Amino acid sequence: MSPPIARISLSDLLASEPSACASALEACRTHGFFYLDLTATTIGSSLLSASERLLQISHQVFDHDLEYKTKHDLVKGVSLFGYKRAGTVKSTDPNLRPDTTEFFNIAKDHVHGVATSRSYPPEITENKELFQSFTKDAHEVGMLILSVLATQLNISPHSFTSKNIFSKPSGDHCRLTHKYAHVSDKHAIGLPSHTDFGSITILFNWLGGLQIQSHDPAKAGEWAYVQPVENCAIINLGDAMVTFTNGMLKSAKHRVVPAPGEQGEVDRFSVVYFVRPHNEAVMETCEEFRHLGEGGKVAGKFEPEGEGVLTAGEWMRQRAVQLGS
Template identity: 55%
Template sequence: MVRFSIEDLPPFPEDLHLAPIATISSARLQERDPTETARMIEACQTYGFFYLDLRDTKEGEQLLNDSEALLELAKEVFALPAEEKLQYHLKKGVSLFGYKAPGTVKLTDPERRPDSTEFFNIGKDLVQGLAPGWPYPPAITAARDPLLNGFTRRAHECGMLVLRTLARGLDLSDEEAFVRLNRFDMLSGDHCRLTRKFPHPSDKNAIGLPSHTDFGSVTILFNWLGGLQIESRTAGRVGQWEWVKPMAGYAIINLGDAMVRFTNGALKSAKHRVVPSPGPQVELDRYSVVYFVRPHNEALMQPLPEFANGTHVKVGGKVSVDDDENKVYTAGEWMVKRSIQLGS
């Protein structure tokens, strides 16, 4: 397969302040390298984001190929007429899956700006035949096997590599502790997301997606144009927005609020947002391909026993659902409540 090249796109400006996030080798994680494990743990307790080099493993190369095939699928389905895409629109509080049109206003955005992002959430359970799912355009249905089937399996296993490394780096006695909470063979909110943000060349205040934290366990992102920003953790810049530059051959990994919950705040779920692409990139549609690893529906959203006493240093973001801290939700219940908070 001819590798799609970021170099074929307009250049990412050189004068922007980049988030100093770590670059981690997937091969070294597979080898259980203690230095790489420690570097990943540090990344997940500071910025909450890191680049994962996928070029050094066979599985990583396959994921890169999958992401580029899904990029072409995204271009095809987002070119459909708006009235056709709206036939597949998700229903907030009913289903996380289906199509979301641009124009959502998130209540956490002080300026109440409608977003300029549309996406298709494609449930892993449907792709893998675990459950019936939301209807999708014919192009997505036709891509179920082998493309979506293979991508969801490989991306999920990439997430499990991250979770096993976290368990090892946090000195858990059971390396599979986080993996069991995010089982691939059980019903869950796991999904592949195809995303398009349309250009805003004349409106520098436009928002692609307002500030938020993800509410699953691990997010695996493939993108080609700039636009992603995360909150700085650097002294003197804390709370300011810093750019994440796409890099060829790398996925961008971040943790979600579920990992904050499971570790009682020992891991970080970082705030991030999507803004208009910088420099000459602003003229183009911005596509991304994402896989969200989320706890299976029966998992209990509470700290693991090792973290229940609160002796670990807390670095994480928000973990609450509404204000009821005394109720232990299942992940299925928790995901529905969090999805309702997405906006209107």
Template identity: 85%
Template sequence: MSSSKDLPPFPSDVPTAPIARISLSDLLASKPPACASALEACRTHGFFYLDLTATTIGSSLLSASERLLQISHQVFDHELEYKTKHDLVKGVSLFGYKRAGTVKSTDPNLRPDTTEFFNVAKDHVHGVAASRSYPSEITENKALFQSFTKDAHEVGMLILGELAQQLGVEPKAFQDKNIFTKPSGDHCRLTHKYAHVSDRHAIGLPSHTDFGSITILFNWLGGLQIQSHDPAKAGEWEYVKPLPGCAVINLGDAMVTFTNGVLKSAKHRVVPAPGAQGDVDRYSVVYFVRPHNEALMETCEEFRHLGEGGRSRGSLSRRGGVLTAGSG
């Protein structure tokens, strides 16, 4: 597909998650209904749509995501031999190329995933740390990656600031854990999942939660699913239907740790897209905000009285006996 506009429509007869649609314009204006809706979404489903239209930064992100989509088509069209020259090194760094075929224990059927991706470090494109090798399609578009990561991080900080306000804690309580100019695991991810014309039971990515603070997703095809929040549908999976002009927002495990479980990082997975969309390769563009390396992975003081509700995982190191986010 040459453009997101060429895609078949999302079918109307599949179960979709009833997640909130919140206007970035309203969050920028700190309108109480929008801010309250964001908090409720992050305490329940852990996901919401962020309508980026009618704002300068939102329009910039939408335009950049479309350009990154085109770069994704180009970079994933290379032979595997070329892509693997830029392999990430598991256990050492999460930046670089991850090929399809990973098996995770979170998938009960132990199916190899069918998603490949490139993780492009925020630190590399902004000169916070020395870069590694990336395909030319990425290095030659450094300015685009710089603007996208900067804008996406700014939107993430806006959301975290509003959540702090709603929870009655210091406005920068969460923002100060995710400082853009400090070394961190923040990255832009370009993903590609092969179409599943013959195998509708294949898994794109198995069930998981994100490690970081907040995830900002741009996708054009179905396939993303989250577990239902309806008690009558406990354990059932529902599609998150892509909406034009919107990003999909979800929190990661770090925010569960910082708030002692008050905010949620919901389980999600990627499966073959429903209907005719399953016959098309799926691409997405994601920005992951992760706590900067020095950030202490501990519950904020205001939430410690709630008991042991938080959790943390990922690439962590210790400082004075306390876990820090460490390098990715």
């Protein structure tokens, strides 16, 4: 069963077309997911082309043996950038199943010189201009969506974009992912149920397996596939937007499971860009939303450890430790 998530045209959002902008807000107040049709726009064409080239790089970099890849391991609890091998167990999975997905996280700050880079495989470093172009365009699309949401909520169009400034040190990154085919173990998990840390996630994938969990009380706990759609990216909100809007906007739980049918016998690759608040941004509810949800916990809102309000850099480190990756 496919979820009733909207398909929204990037061209229409760029033109501030009223029904498209309203649909984007509705999607983010309900499912937290929507398809973004990238056709008929220069930036959309650039992203589609770059995602295909990054897919080819993914095939190359993941084809190396584990010893080669683990030379670039990320350091858990310290940084999310680098290589994460398959087999991680996340606290968000009630069955504590090791995942079957490996990935490389490539920091926006590293490819754009905002911060000193760590080591990455040559397949990544030798294609620096491609990663620069992809991250810049993806971030720009993310800022457009955040501006549309703010405008639709009748607040300053800069309310959210001012917390996600591209030129400042942040957790923004491109992720190349590879999930092994599930030929024998049909109960294995690609990635367990989770919500994303940041503001906006922009996903390019070519194979099924992604599922989202319904926010509809009548369908509580039910999962539905989000199928890849040609020329579309899949957009979803992260927990930062839940925090900034005090639960007005949603970050849906999602997971990756064995793809249905013959797709399950094929390795799954995806290319992702994560927009996250810059490190110095304060992780607190915007003033316009502080009256919402008073006296109770907001569903999907991350509760930090300790007293006081965290910066985004501190908040992301807590999330990374909590979730195990």
